[in-house]
Every structure is written in C-alpha cells, then in structure tokens.
Amino acid sequence: MNVGRLCVKIAGRDAGKKCVIVEVLEGSFVTIDGETRRRKCNIRHLEPLKEEIKVGKGSHEEVVKAFKDLGIEIKEKKSKPKTEKPKKQRKIKVKAAAEPKAVKKTEKKDTAKAAEKKSEAKKETPKAAEKKEEKPAAEKNEVKAEKKAEAKKPAAKAAKK
Amino acid sequence: MVEGKRKSGSKRKIKVRVPSSKSVTQYKKRKPAKAKCAECSADLKGVARVRATKLKKMPKSAKRPSRPFGGQLCSKCTRKEIVRRSK
Structure with a gap:
C-alpha cells in the first residue's frame, strides 16, 4: 500500500467506489481521495487494484484530473444554498362564546370612562x-x-x- | 374461557395491568422473522424487525444499512461481491 495506488472501497457507505491513496498515516491508516470523500481510512477496508497513479498530497482537483485520464469521471456534489424553513403559523380559532366576554370587558371599560367623565x-x-x-x-x-x-x-x- | 380464534397460539400474549388493577392478557401479532443474507443466509444486522405499518413511519436510514447491497447481503458477502466485480 503506497501513495498513488488505486483501490476499491469495500466497507461503509462508499463501498464499491474507486479511490487513490494520497497519504500513508501511522499504523494501518491511509488518506484516500477520488470517487469517495477525502478521508482517513483503514487498509482493511480497501481492496488494492493493479493500476497506480502519480498523485501527491495535493488538492482534490488534481485527483479528479488524474481520474479523468483513467476514464473515470467523478461527479461533484453541488451543495444547495441554505434556506430558512417556512414557519408554520397557528390558526387562531374564534369562538362564538368568546365574543360576548370581550364585549362585556369593553362595556365595563366604557362605564368606567363614563363615570370618570361625570366626575x-x-x-x-x-x-x-x-x-x-x-x-x-x-x-x-x-x-x-x-x-x-x-x-x-x-x-x-x-x-x- | 379463551375465544376459539385465540387458542391457536399464532399471536403473542402480553400480560398488561389495567387501570382497575386487574391483569389482562392482550393478543398481538408476532414480529416478522429476522432478515437473512441472500448468499449465506446469516442473520442481517441493522435491519428493522417490525410490522409493515411501523416500517412505513420509520426513516430510510433506520430500516437498513446505507451501503450497496444493504439489507440484502451481510457485510462479509458484500465485500466478497465488490472484490469479485472489481477484478
């Protein structure tokens, strides 16, 4: 397992996708890039292939170019701009029984005002x-x-x- | 006396304590069988074992593992299959 080795991922949600080893880390871990996301990965989760690519610890774009030369096209995910969720507004039910109460309150206020005016x-x-x-x-x-x-x-x- | 339709044992019995402090046996449908690997027939892990009505309400990610052949093949057979196809 050296840098530039083409592999297939055999575990996780990226299983079945091709990738390249970009960096060799400590122990049994490597950094991979390609069809998969650029991420740390255990060697046990990779199946090495025969091909090898000249790729350093560069950017993701370099890896995409190298894959294109091999005839593998990488589809880029376009992230949508974040939009705020529309807030749900509660419907306020107007009860028939509630109206007279409101009227009573206003009446009380009116009477109070009238008393003040009189005074x-x-x-x-x-x-x-x-x-x-x-x-x-x-x-x-x-x-x-x-x-x-x-x-x-x-x-x-x-x-x- | 138990009703005739409930004698067969096809439904599971649950003992429930009712608000009136009585213990009552309720008859409910049994869980479906565990999902098996299509190749080696081993029990699949991470596959929901509930009735279809509950399955409908669950999110997709909770029903089966989100990898190729998830919910169909076990992890070992999936690896073998992917390696076989890549070569």
Missing part, C-alpha cells in the same frame, strides 16, 4: 357647564330654521309652475 363634569363650575349647553342649543335652532326654509323653497317653486 370631571361635576368638578367644573356650574356656569361654564351652562354656557356649554347654551351654545349647542342655539346652533340647533339655527339649523332647524335653515332646514325649514329649504323645505319651503321647492314647494314654492312647484306652486309657481
């Missing part, structure tokens, strides 16, 4: 309150008068005709 109105001086009431009443009277005049106008036009 504020009491605090204000009675004269100011009277003035406030007088103004809208006068305005209302004016509006009513205008409406009556408008109602009369079309009636008068119809009479003329």
Whole structure:
C-alpha cells in the first residue's frame, strides 16, 4: 500500500467506489481521495487494484484530473444554498362564546370612562357647564330654521309652475 | 374461557395491568422473522424487525444499512461481491 495506488472501497457507505491513496498515516491508516470523500481510512477496508497513479498530497482537483485520464469521471456534489424553513403559523380559532366576554370587558371599560367623565363634569363650575349647553342649543335652532326654509323653497317653486 | 380464534397460539400474549388493577392478557401479532443474507443466509444486522405499518413511519436510514447491497447481503458477502466485480 503506497501513495498513488488505486483501490476499491469495500466497507461503509462508499463501498464499491474507486479511490487513490494520497497519504500513508501511522499504523494501518491511509488518506484516500477520488470517487469517495477525502478521508482517513483503514487498509482493511480497501481492496488494492493493479493500476497506480502519480498523485501527491495535493488538492482534490488534481485527483479528479488524474481520474479523468483513467476514464473515470467523478461527479461533484453541488451543495444547495441554505434556506430558512417556512414557519408554520397557528390558526387562531374564534369562538362564538368568546365574543360576548370581550364585549362585556369593553362595556365595563366604557362605564368606567363614563363615570370618570361625570366626575370631571361635576368638578367644573356650574356656569361654564351652562354656557356649554347654551351654545349647542342655539346652533340647533339655527339649523332647524335653515332646514325649514329649504323645505319651503321647492314647494314654492312647484306652486309657481 | 379463551375465544376459539385465540387458542391457536399464532399471536403473542402480553400480560398488561389495567387501570382497575386487574391483569389482562392482550393478543398481538408476532414480529416478522429476522432478515437473512441472500448468499449465506446469516442473520442481517441493522435491519428493522417490525410490522409493515411501523416500517412505513420509520426513516430510510433506520430500516437498513446505507451501503450497496444493504439489507440484502451481510457485510462479509458484500465485500466478497465488490472484490469479485472489481477484478
């Protein structure tokens, strides 16, 4: 088992794939490259073949070229760009019974607000309150008068005709 | 008295303690036989031994070893086969 020896892997998920010994490590281990991944491997898991290639401890691309010369094409795996998984959003069920409760809460809030307003109105001086009431009443009277005049106008036009 | 269909022994019996503190025998289907090597008929390791319904829910990597002839040949016969084909 020397550097450049062509082998077949006979164990693991890469079994049946051809590879080259790139580096001899301590004990019964070697570094292999080729159709398999570039990795450390036990000699027991390799079956040596007759062929030998001139390959040093270079990059994976050099090994790919050497394999091409032999007539073995290595398919490169293209890793996909990582994308985030779409998050599942929970569907919120709207219960019919839940609605009145919400209404009650709002009612309570409304009543509380109304009570506060009342208390504020009491605090204000009675004269100011009277003035406030007088103004809208006068305005209302004016509006009513205008409406009556408008109602009369079309009636008068119809009479003329 | 045991029902007639349960007398045959084709189903395995499991004793279960029920919430009412009684022990009851439940009758369940037996496990399928161990997977064998197609060449030397040795028991295969790493092959799931469950019913088809459970097998359906399992991931592929848990069902058989992920190497060529995984789940068909044992590791020894796989090596022999690969060496034979390479030469």
